[in-house]
Amino acid sequence: MQLNPRQLSHVLAVWPVARLASIGPRGRPQQVPIVFVAVDGVIYSPIDGKPKRGGTLQRIRNVARDTSVSVLLDHYDSDWRRLWWLRIDADADVVAGGDAATDPVVAALRRKYPQYGSTEVFSGTPTLLRLKPRRHVAWSTQPVEWESLR
């Protein structure tokens, strides 16, 4: 099913986590959970201040080689009548944060995630993944009030 723009915007505004799949070396899919905001219909995910170890910047290398990514938002519930998912095909690139062009994105991240009160949005060079949606598809076991999701 398709969501209308208001529904889509609401789900992206309230849902805290997505899973990003990109194409790794040798063409294998790679996934990682991401935090994100949507600004003017474009999704941004910071390469952020959470501690990380080797390999977590793989997503940057991947999208430099192949811009095709998938962004999955979903709700798992032990009550299987409440399952839903929203899958967004997107094209990704990497943008520098820390300047006027990305200030609204950083402000939106701070509003969405109070955690950034005690965590830096960026660690090291300010960097954002920019994910431009191409199409989406949604699924649910039962009808979902998309604009009432919290």
Added chain:
Amino acid sequence: MQLNPRQLSHVLAVWPVARLASIGPRGRPQQVPIVFVAVDGVIYSPIDGKPKRGGTLQRIRNVARDTSVSVLLDHYDSDWRRLWWLRIDADADVVAGGDAATDPVVAALRRKYPQYGSTEVFSGTPTLLRLKPRRHVAWSTQPVEWESLR
């Protein structure tokens, strides 16, 4: 980081949902949430009895073209000290369920998911995705007691 076999087995036994990424048409990654069990180190996910609409069998077509998949288990928490993920690179194929060879898998699914008490494990032709792990990598903000996860 790497989990030892006992830790890996425990996480796969208790965690109810994973996200599967496969390679779609034109080489784009595609994701879908899955339920699954691990039997003898191999992960199985049923094409199951939950209602579905167009497109959800895409995963079957994808792995027929390209066996490379990613299986992501993760925990999102508003307390970012509690984040973890476990990513498994796997090779996928499709196996027929409903015979003696896959009976232990179906029994394990019924044990793990009491929901199958009121939902058929399969809808239509019994079919399982078989996901053979090649390697895994795990990440967490703080040390996780993997064998105590619930």
